[in-house]
Amino acid sequence: MRRLMRKLFMWTSIVSLGLILIVLTVIISVHYWAHTEAGKVPPKTAVLLHAVHHNLVTTDMKPPQFFSKIETVNYTSEMIEIPVSDGTKIETKMYQPKAEGPHPIILYYHGGAFMEGYGDIHTHDNIVRALAARTDSIVISVNYRVAPAYPFPAAIEDSYDALVWAELNAWKIGGDPTNIAVVGDSAGGNIATVVSLMARDRQGPNIKAQALLYPLTTFQDIEFESRMKYNSGYYLLSRQVMMRARDTYTPDQSMWNLAYTSPLEAEHLYKLPPALVITAEFDPLRDEGEAYARRLAEHSVPVETIRYNGVMHGFISFYEVMYRGNHGLAQTAKFLKSSFEDKPVYQPYHLQVYNGTNGPTQVRDHIEAYAIGSFLIGKQGLSLFESQ
Numbered sequence: 535m536r537r538l539m540r541k542l543f544m545w546t547s548i549v550s551l552g553l554i555l556i557v558l559t560v561i562i563s564v565h566y567w568a569h570t571e572a573g574k575v576p577p578k579t580a581v582l583l584h585a586v587h588h589n590l591v592t593t594d595m596k597p598p599q600f601f602s603k604i605e606t607v608n609y610t611s612e613m614i615e616i617p618v619s620d621g622t623k624i625e626t627k628m629y630q631p632k633a634e635g636p637h638p639i640i641l642y643y644h645g646g647a648f649m650e651g652y653g654d655i656h657t658h659d660n661i662v663r664a665l666a667a668r669t670d671s672i673v674i675s676v677n678y679r680v681a682p683a684y685p686f687p688a689a690i691e692d693s694y695d696a697l698v699w700a701e702l703n704a705w706k707i708g709g710d711p712t713n714i715a716v717v718g719d720s721a722g723g724n725i726a727t728v729v730s731l732m733a734r735d736r737q738g739p740n741i742k743a744q745a746l747l748y749p750l751t752t753f754q755d756i757e758f759e760s761r762m763k764y765n766s767g768y769y770l771l772s773r774q775v776m777m778r779a780r781d782t783y784t785p786d787q788s789m790w791n792l793a794y795t796s797p798l799e800a801e802h803l804y805k806l807p808p809a810l811v812i813t814a815e816f817d818p819l820r821d822e823g824e825a826y827a828r829r830l831a832e833h834s835v836p837v838e839t840i841r842y843n844g845v846m847h848g849f850i851s852f853y854e855v856m857y858r859g860n861h862g863l864a865q866t867a868k869f870l871k872s873s874f875e876d877k878p879v880y881q882p883y884h885l886q887v888y889n890g891t892n893g894p895t896q897v898r899d900h901i902e903a904y905a906i907g908s909f910l911i912g913k914q915g916l917s918l919f920e921s922q
Contacts, residue, residue: 564907572763575816576844576890577903578856581910583768583846590910608632609666616676618695626696627655627675628707629666635708638671638715638742638874639700641729643678643693645720645747645848647775648783650680658719661851661863665717668867671874672709674700678725681782686789693725694732701739713874715743715807717866719850720771720819721779723749727797727826730806741807743873745866747850748812748819751826752798753780753790758821769816769846776818798826803833808878810869811839812862817847824885831883838878840865840886855906857899858890 568580575583584590609631615623631637642662646653655662655675666673678692697716704711718726723746730744765773784795793800811827813820820841827839842849845858850866853859872878890896 560904560908560911563911564904567907570816571766571768572816575846576899578858578899578906579816579845579849581903581906582852582856583770585906585910586770587768588910607667608670609663611663611666616696616699618692620691624677624679624692624696626677627659627662629662629673629675630708631666631670631672633670635672636705636710636713637708638669638713638870639704639707639709639711640665640669640671640673640870641693641697641700641714641716641726642673642675643716643718643722643725643729644675645718645722646680647779648681648686648689648721649779650683652775652779653721658722658851660854661719664853664863665867665870668864669870669874671715671870672707681779685782686784686795689783690725690728690732690794693729694736694738697729697733697739697741712740712742714739714741715745715870715873716741717745717747717870718749719747720848721750723747723823724751724795724797727751727806727809728794731793731797731800731803734805743809743870743878744807745810745869746812746823746826747862747866748814748817748847749823749826750776750819751822752796753784754796754799756822758818758825760820761818761822764816764818764820764847769818771818771847773818798822798829803830803835806830806833806835808836808873809838810866811837812850812866813839813841814845814847814849815841815843816845819847827885828883831881834880836878836880837883838869838886839884840888843887843889855902857895858888861888 564577567584568574609629611629614626614628616626617623644653644658655677662673662675676693676696678689701711716726716729726744727746730741733739733741789795791799809830811823813823827837830837842858849859850862853863
């Protein structure tokens with residue numbers, strides 16, 4: 535009996551020691567990943583960046599149920615075709631509330647460096663679905679044509695045509711033609727604000743609001759601090775990709791200073807829709823997004839600007855597993871809903887900085903980061919074992 539007890543104690547000690555070593559390995563690894571080339575990032579950001587750069591996650595992977603909230607699906611979706619000005623049609627996805635309308639209409643322009651293979655309506659579908667659910671709006675995800683087959687101005691003309699189509703067909707799809715907004719991220723943020731300029735210049739549809747998520751606002755070679763500090767690509771957007779996008783989308787250098795490619799360079803920004811501009815601390819596009827928001831305010835446009843510290847370019851796409859991403863998405867939905875209901879009041883330019891939250895939410899965020907870290911370490915170990 536004593537021998538059996540000694541063996542049980544020995545095995546229990548070994549198992550306990552093994553668990554302690556695993557926990558220490560995870561903590562040390564996450565701590566190491568958090569010290570990046572341009573500064574320390576929060577644990578959740580660290581594990582997601584590590585996962586992306588080691589190909590441990592794919593764009594079509596679903597987050598574990600533990601991280602997901604069960605939400606009632608209050609919309610339907612379908613693929614539609616929208617005719618554009620050159621006589622062709624672009625395939626687009628539309629989400630419609632199940633409730634009887636008329637509903638506000640949101641045109642969403644996806645990111646992806648204006649180039650084929652970098653983003654489309656499918657890679658950004660989670661954001662579009664969430665906006666449909668959280669704003670009770672019709673959301674049209676525009677599948678504009680991209681370079682190299684279709685350089686500038688194909689993307690913005692397709693996007694503007696989609697806006698005109700939405701206004702003309704609003705009643706047919708259960709929408710309100712007087713309540714239309716545009717939203718876009720990264721390259722799509724550029725397109726959203728350019729479409730706003732086009733609508734103003736062409737006396738087109740009245741746009742109630744524009745929400746720009748970490749937008750590209752100029753193709754000019756301006757030495758913004760964020761462009762130089764975060765240009766390696768580790769933060770999900772590299773200077774190399776930005777240069778390729780410019781050369782592919784705007785092959786003629788004379789295009790780089792146009793208001794419809796570089797809205798930051800526009801002569802004036804008066805009479806544009808109220809704007810929300812969201813930027814990320816670890817993002818080469820941070821400074822130009824904030825510079826554009828400042829110019830909007832200088833031209834009497836109501837603008838709300840929020841910088842999220844501790845996150846990288848594209849962070850709202852990770853809203854299902856990243857608290858800051860979910861917060862940014864919630865702010866976007868709140869801004870759109872309030873813009874549909876009341877006209878935003880102009881305020882002098884002010885940059886809000888969001889550093890995260892303390893208390894239970896922060897604790898949960900850290901626990902989730904270490905849980906993801908343990909999964910990544912296990913996956914890397916399994917891959918190494920299988921390669922032997």
